[in-house]
Amino acid sequence: MSNHELIWRIAGGSGDGIDSTSQNFAKALMRSGLDVFTHRHYPSRIRGGHTYVEIRAAGHEVQSRGDGYNCLLALGDSFARNPQEEAYYGNEEIKPLSENLDDLREGGLIVYDSGLLSEEDVAELDLEERAAENDWHVFPIDLRSMAKEHGREVMRNTAGVGVTAALLEMDLEHIEDLMEDAMPEKILEPNLTILHEAYDMVTEEYAFEHDLRIPEGNHDEAQALLSGSNAIAYGAIDAGCRFIAGYPMTPWTDVFTIMSQNLPDMGGISEQVEDEIAAAALAVGASHAGVKAMSGSSGGGFALMSEPLGLAEMTETPIVLLESMRAGPSTGMPTKPEQGDLEFTLYTSQGDSARVVFAPGNIEEAYEQTRLAFHVAYEYQIPTIIMYDQKLSGENTNVPVSFLDREPAPSLGSVVTEADLEDMPHDETGKFHRFQHDVDNNVSPRSLPGQKGGRYLATGNEHTPSGHISEDADNRVAQMERRVEKLEDIRAELDEEHDSNQTYVGDELADFGIITWGSSQGAVFEAVERLNDDGHAVKAVSVSDMMPFPEAEMTEFLESVDQAMVVEMNATAQFRGLIQKELGRYGEKLTSLLKYNGNPFEPAEIVEGYELNSDGSDADPSAQVRIEPAAGD
Amino acid sequence: MSAFNAIGEERDIDRNEFTPGIEPQPTWCPGCGDFGVLKALKQALPEVGLTPEEVLTVTGIGCSGKLNSYLDTYGFHTIHGRSLPVARAAKLANDGLEVIAAGGDGDGYGIGGNHFMHTARENHDMTYIVFNNEVFGLTKGQTSPTSPKGHKSKTTPHGNAKSPIRPLSLALTSGATYIARTAAVNPNQAKEIIKEAIEHDGFAHIDFLTQCPTWNKDARQYVPYIDVQESDDYDFDVTNRQEAQEMMFETENQLYEGTVLTGRYFVDERPSYQEQKKELGEMPEEPLAERYFDEDAEWERSYDLLERHK
Numbered sequence: 001m002s003n004h005e006l007i008w009r010i011a012g013g014s015g016d017g018i019d020s021t022s023q024n025f026a027k028a029l030m031r032s033g034l035d036v037f038t039h040r041h042y043p044s045r046i047r048g049g050h051t052y053v054e055i056r057a058a059g060h061e062v063q064s065r066g067d068g069y070n071c072l073l074a075l076g077d078s079f080a081r082n083p084q085e086e087a088y089y090g091n092e093e094i095k096p097l098s099e100n101l102d103d104l105r106e107g108g109l110i111v112y113d114s115g116l117l118s119e120e121d122v123a124e125l126d127l128e129e130r131a132a133e134n135d136w137h138v139f140p141i142d143l144r145s146m147a148k149e150h151g152r153e154v155m156r157n158t159a160g161v162g163v164t165a166a167l168l169e170m171d172l173e174h175i176e177d178l179m180e181d182a183m184p185e186k187i188l189e190p191n192l193t194i195l196h197e198a199y200d201m202v203t204e205e206y207a208f209e210h211d212l213r214i215p216e217g218n219h220d221e222a223q224a225l226l227s228g229s230n231a232i233a234y235g236a237i238d239a240g241c242r243f244i245a246g247y248p249m250t251p252w253t254d255v256f257t258i259m260s261q262n263l264p265d266m267g268g269i270s271e272q273v274e275d276e277i278a279a280a281a282l283a284v285g286a287s288h289a290g291v292k293a294m295s296g297s298s299g300g301g302f303a304l305m306s307e308p309l310g311l312a313e314m315t316e317t318p319i320v321l322l323e324s325m326r327a328g329p330s331t332g333m334p335t336k337p338e339q340g341d342l343e344f345t346l347y348t349s350q351g352d353s354a355r356v357v358f359a360p361g362n363i364e365e366a367y368e369q370t371r372l373a374f375h376v377a378y379e380y381q382i383p384t385i386i387m388y389d390q391k392l393s394g395e396n397t398n399v400p401v402s403f404l405d406r407e408p409a410p411s412l413g414s415v416v417t418e419a420d421l422e423d424m425p426h427d428e429t430g431k432f433h434r435f436q437h438d439v440d441n442n443v444s445p446r447s448l449p450g451q452k453g454g455r456y457l458a459t460g461n462e463h464t465p466s467g468h469i470s471e472d473a474d475n476r477v478a479q480m481e482r483r484v485e486k487l488e489d490i491r492a493e494l495d496e497e498h499d500s501n502q503t504y505v506g507d508e509l510a511d512f513g514i515i516t517w518g519s520s521q522g523a524v525f526e527a528v529e530r531l532n533d534d535g536h537a538v539k540a541v542s543v544s545d546m547m548p549f550p551e552a553e554m555t556e557f558l559e560s561v562d563q564a565m566v567v568e569m570n571a572t573a574q575f576r577g578l579i580q581k582e583l584g585r586y587g588e589k590l591t592s593l594l595k596y597n598g599n600p601f602e603p604a605e606i607v608e609g610y611e612l613n614s615d616g617s618d619a620d621p622s623a624q625v626r627i628e629p630a631a632g633d
Numbered sequence: 634m635s636a637f638n639a640i641g642e643e644r645d646i647d648r649n650e651f652t653p654g655i656e657p658q659p660t661w662c663p664g665c666g667d668f669g670v671l672k673a674l675k676q677a678l679p680e681v682g683l684t685p686e687e688v689l690t691v692t693g694i695g696c697s698g699k700l701n702s703y704l705d706t707y708g709f710h711t712i713h714g715r716s717l718p719v720a721r722a723a724k725l726a727n728d729g730l731e732v733i734a735a736g737g738d739g740d741g742y743g744i745g746g747n748h749f750m751h752t753a754r755e756n757h758d759m760t761y762i763v764f765n766n767e768v769f770g771l772t773k774g775q776t777s778p779t780s781p782k783g784h785k786s787k788t789t790p791h792g793n794a795k796s797p798i799r800p801l802s803l804a805l806t807s808g809a810t811y812i813a814r815t816a817a818v819n820p821n822q823a824k825e826i827i828k829e830a831i832e833h834d835g836f837a838h839i840d841f842l843t844q845c846p847t848w849n850k851d852a853r854q855y856v857p858y859i860d861v862q863e864s865d866d867y868d869f870d871v872t873n874r875q876e877a878q879e880m881m882f883e884t885e886n887q888l889y890e891g892t893v894l895t896g897r898y899f900v901d902e903r904p905s906y907q908e909q910k911k912e913l914g915e916m917p918e919e920p921l922a923e924r925y926f927d928e929d930a931e932w933e934r935s936y937d938l939l940e941r942h943k
Contacts, residue, residue, distance in 0.1 A: 231940070234935030237933065269915070273751065274747050282722035284711075285722030287707075429653050456707070457702060461710065
């Protein structure tokens with residue numbers, strides 16, 4: 001494996017075209033045969049505010065953002081607020097340069113727009129001194145003038161791409177193709193001119209003293225660049241979901257938008273409604289009437305769904321909900337990732353919860369587990385939740401197109417037809433026994449409104465087999481047990497009939513284990529690989545089944561190690577708590593590595609966490625993470 | 634071939650079909666106005682040619698929420714205030730269904746007020762019956778959104794400082810296209826209004842005065858009532874928004890002064906949400922639920938969307 005990789009960071013203000021430019025650049029790198037992985041950092045603002053996108057590209061598999069980065073394109077924030085003296089938000093214009101220096105690796109490149117950023121402001125950064133110390137290669141280039149000369153000022157991002165492509169000795173072919181695909185004629189011409197001007201100018205006028213070049217790579221088959229949100233939406237589409245209801249909220253909006261843009265052309269329905277209570281209630285209503293339906297939100301919006309979620313549990317109405325976490329509590333940090341909603345998602349809504357919760361760890365898992373969520377929901381008549389976060393939602397990586405060459409799975413699961421109904425139990429008044437006590441897998445097949453011979457009452461109250469409200473003790477116990485015991489049947493099916501949703505890496509014989517869940521997977525796996533390459537024996541498991549908990553697999557993993565570090569993005573070690581609750585032991589084996597500063601883990605932080613843990617050191621970690629010792633320590 | 638053959642079935646319908654064979658004893662108090670709604674519905678449904686299994690009755694929580702326990706159709710007894718979003722989604726999923734939502738005044742004008750406003754705005758093709766008894770009954774008589782100003786209850790011991798909500802005016806400004814008020818004590822009018830509401834293509838709102846003999850003992854029996862269409866004292870055009878608005882305002886005021894005005898207040902031909910959504914290409918022509926039973930249906934795949942990702 002070559003360590004040679006490019007981590008290209010484009011930084012500017014919201015509105016400077018960071019997203020679209022980086023999307024095209026990532027695709028160009030992918031088309032040139034590289035594996036790519038993107039990470040998006042942005043504020044909750046429409047215009048202005050420091051934002052960046054990082055693209056990691058290498059000739060080998062990349063599964064996390066990596067550590068730091070090595071090439072900066074700092075456009076400056078052209079929508080910055082004009083700072084007053086001592087303004088609390090400081091000088092925003094310079095932040096795309098100043099805020100990104102700490103993470104830049106030795107030998108890295110800096111390109112900044114000297115047309116926007118003033119010499120005075122740059123002088124305050126001690127850039128020359130720091131560059132000398134770190135062997136950085138700095139290229140102040142007036143991107144703004146270049147853009148204005150041939151087009152419009154906003155095209156300075158294209159100029160910047162031309163400059164970095166030249167410095168990396170990257171062929172422009174793929175970039176040009178992508179611009180041609182994406183841009184209307186009117187703006188294509190000036191952009192192409194600017195791209196070439198910038199490229200040629202740098203190639204001709206600058207002496208290259210830096211070592212960083214575009215890595216080389218090759219794919220065996222065509223690739224597609226997908227985000228976690230694409231993967232979830234596409235999993236839903238392929239599972240036959242044709243109804244979505246929602247209310248906008250970051251980061252859930254991404255999936256909602258993708259579904260809304262596609263469903264009408266697929267004979268489906270998307271509904272943007274008055275609030276999240278309505279959104280989840282609509283999913284319940286649509287599913288009740290015989291459609292595969294979903295809804296979702298992020299933390300605060302998901303809180304409003306507690307009521308309809310409980311109704312779906314009680315009426316055994318299949319729905320798939322998404323919980324796209326962001327940093328909380330309350331409004332928290334709307335555009336930053338965190339895994340702080342685990343306990344909330346597992347238990348929200350009154351009464352004993354009977355739901356399934358999956359937390360995919362990467363883009364392929366996001367697709368697979370969304371399909372699986374629909375299968376489980378509709379077969380077992382139970383709400384199924386995909387929980388993920390701002391990180392997985394927005395990150396892009398390449399997958400082989402054959403991965404999505406799959407059969408659709410539109411089955412409604414355990415529903416009856418009118419022909420079935422003729423031979424099924426009814427009460428003497430003709431009402432269908434939709435909630436029978438003793439049934440296979442604890443699943444009582446459901447009829448749909450409009451079917452002949454299938455009428456029944458669905459109710460959020462406890463109810464008899466035909467749906468009548470009832471507080472009879474025996475019936476209550478039978479219905480309650482059937483609803484919650486479905487989880488055991490689901491666990492059995494997951495264990496016996498599907499590939500495990502848990503992913504394992506590292507040295508099987510290792511005595512030290514790392515446990516993580518959801519989107520922290522990539523950074524953990526990369527850290528494990530690095531540790532094993534350096535002669536440590538470490539293994540890791542990334543867990544997706546939050547409920548029903550994979551008891552057998554986790555017991556086996558924990559029995560095989562002396563110590564395990566649980567890595568998650570929250571402050572109260574929620575997943576560690578879940579492991580202990582579900583397994584009832586291992587408290588003395590489990591430590592935690594926690595991060596909750598609004599940024600996802602980098603592999604080096606996990607390596608350091610391992611080192612401090614395995615040394616039994618009390619030293620503080622250097623990164624903004626926290627180690628939580630084992631119970632009793 | 635349809636998978637839902639109860640829908641559109643042509644046959645003679647006996648009103649007793651809507652009465653469960655072994656009728657669960659209604660939990661409503663003797664003299665409760667809710668019996669009036671049940672009776673009017675049982676009469677109206679066969680008269681408009683509907684069979685029990687092509688009707689979905691979606692209710693909220695409260696005494697009114699029990700309606701579908703005693704009316705034999707497909708039923709969904711949901712949660713407090715949420716009958717409308719459940720109901721309208723069922724209609725979107727299978728627009729062959731006749732969807733009737735029902736709930737109390739607290740359910741519809743209080744906790745579910747936001748859904749009421751938006752379902753009316755969107756003009757979903759369904760009927761919404763609000764059992765308005767001016768009080769929270771099932772929880773034992775607390776002040777509700779339609780309780781009169783000054784109403785004393787355990788939660789407002791010195792009297793209610795709030796003016797009551799104006800249900801008809803709210804429906805009108807929100808966008809409902811059929812708006813009526815009737816009363817349990819006026820079964821013939823109630824039946825006719827329910828029939829009109831069901832046959833109306835759009836969101837039909839019925840504010841249904843249902844006396845609560847237990848918690849609203851101040852003789853609020855809603856008698857005598859006046860039908861504004863039949864009385865010579867009132868003359869307005871139900872298709873004229875301004876005139877309807879004035880009539881509603883007066884009706885809402887009069888109720889608290891002891892005069893019970895009822896009748897049709899507004900009828901508008903604005904296309905239903907379903908029609909508008911179909912016209913825009915945002916909803917399939919055939920009921921979506923049918924597709925899941927169509928063995929020849931071709932299901933689109935995400936694989937065919939990949940061009941934009943390459």
